[in-house]
Amino acid sequence: MITKENPSLNSAAESIYKSNADEYVIEACLRREEQLAHEKYQREQIANLTAENANLTTENANLSDEITRLRKLLEENGIKV
Numbered sequence: 001m002i003t004k005e006n007p008s009l010n011s012a013a014e015s016i017y018k019s020n021a022d023e024y025v026i027e028a029c030l031r032r033e034e035q036l037a038h039e040k041y042q043r044e045q046i047a048n049l050t051a052e053n054a055n056l057t058t059e060n061a062n063l064s065d066e067i068t069r070l071r072k073l074l075e076e077n078g079i080k081v
Contacts, residue, residue, distance in 0.1 A: 018026065071081050 074081055
């Protein structure tokens with residue numbers, strides 16, 4: 001949208017909009033903007049948590065391999081686990 005790139009046009013568009021719209025329409029638009037922002041935040045959080053989960057899953061697999069290696073080493077040296 002052209003107004004996003006030009007602060008003066010954005011301000012003028014907001015002023016015209018507010019002077020021509022009734023309160024119910026303004027409130028509905030504001031709620032929708034908040035909803036869109038919240039949905040964007042949720043998508044970002046899901047992406048971040050999904051990536052973190054993948055990293056932790058890999059780390060867990062690596063640690064499981066290390067535990068297996070250490071148990072085998074203990075058993076080879078006569079230490080029961």
